[in-house]
Amino acid sequence: MEILCYKGEKAVLRLEMRSTMGQIGIENKKPVQTIRQPKGEQSIKQVKAEMIVDRELPRVLIDQSQCFSEVGLKSVAELSRENAQLGYQHVLEEIGRIAQEGDQMARIEDGRPLRTVIADIAEARAWRPVDITVDLLPKSRPKIDVTGHLNIDWKLGGAMINYKPNKAITRYQPGDVNIYVKRWHNLEINVVDEKV
Numbered sequence: 001m002e003i004l005c006y007k008g009e010k011a012v013l014r015l016e017m018r019s020t021m022g023q024i025g026i027e028n029k030k031p032v033q034t035i036r037q038p039k040g041e042q043s044i045k046q047v048k049a050e051m052i053v054d055r056e057l058p059r060v061l062i063d064q065s066q067c068f069s070e071v072g073l074k075s076v077a078e079l080s081r082e083n084a085q086l087g088y089q090h091v092l093e094e095i096g097r098i099a100q101e102g103d104q105m106a107r108i109e110d111g112r113p114l115r116t117v118i119a120d121i122a123e124a125r126a127w128r129p130v131d132i133t134v135d136l137l138p139k140s141r142p143k144i145d146v147t148g149h150l151n152i153d154w155k156l157g158g159a160m161i162n163y164k165p166n167k168a169i170t171r172y173q174p175g176d177v178n179i180y181v182k183r184w185h186n187l188e189i190n191v192v193d194e195k196v
Helices: 065-070 076-106 114-126
Strands: 002-004 010-020 023-029 032-036 041-047 050-063 143-155 158-164 169-173 176-183 186-195
Touching: 076 114
Parallel strands: none
Antiparallel strands: 002 010, 010 186, 023 176, 032 169, 041 158, 050 143
16 A cells, blocks of 8 residues: 655555454353152052852751651651541441441331341441552652752952142253353554655
């Protein structure tokens, strides 16, 4: 670059420029986040199932009294009852027969002599008809009865579950960015004088 000086002399000036770039510094503080998750609270109560068993042991009851009665093996009470009934029946039959024989002897209007009537009555008493029957005993079957039972009932239990969730505990610390001038921009100009 040529510059004319005020004295009229011709001189050549040379400029030297030195430049230093500016520099920015950045401090970065990262954010911090912490999360803590407490476990939920759970409680389980187990109610046991219950089995209820109601049982009566089986018993077989066999009643052969009717069979024994038919073959003549009777209890004292039954034998007394039958004899009383037979006695009552025979008494009634005998009363009827005696009344009939008395009626025969009283009928004098038939003209038969009394001795003939008595002989006929004696002969009728001497030769009573007898019924003979052949049968198989016993005729009845034994009475068989079975008692007893088994009842099973279930009372169901179950599980009672309670769950209480817990919230997460969160902490957050925000970050920060700090920007500053680490080195300023510099422009240095020097003039070097050179005469021609």
